[in-house]
Amino acid sequence: MAQYWVNKNAQDNGDHEVHTKGCSHMPLPENRIYLGEFTNCRGAVAKAKQDHFKQSNGCFYCSNDCHTT
Numbered sequence: 001m002a003q004y005w006v007n008k009n010a011q012d013n014g015d016h017e018v019h020t021k022g023c024s025h026m027p028l029p030e031n032r033i034y035l036g037e038f039t040n041c042r043g044a045v046a047k048a049k050q051d052h053f054k055q056s057n058g059c060f061y062c063s064n065d066c067h068t069t
């Protein structure tokens with residue numbers, strides 16, 4: 001299991017990126033929402049979409065399996 005966060009601030013394309021612990025692109029604490037622990041990024045992105053931002057997407061760097069363009 002890994003901890004995941006979603007960025008409160010959208011990227012230029014409107015995506016709210018989902019990050020896991022240790023990512024070098026992790027938003028500052030005041031700019032992120034803790035999602036919980038998941039076995040992989042898919043569960044984390046689904047949670048972010050359901051509870052926070054419809055347009056959530058996996059981070060290119062730490063959650064590339066869940067990153068769509």
Ligand SMILES: [Zn+2]
Pocket residue numbers: 018019020023024025026059060061062063
């Ligand atoms: Zn990341």
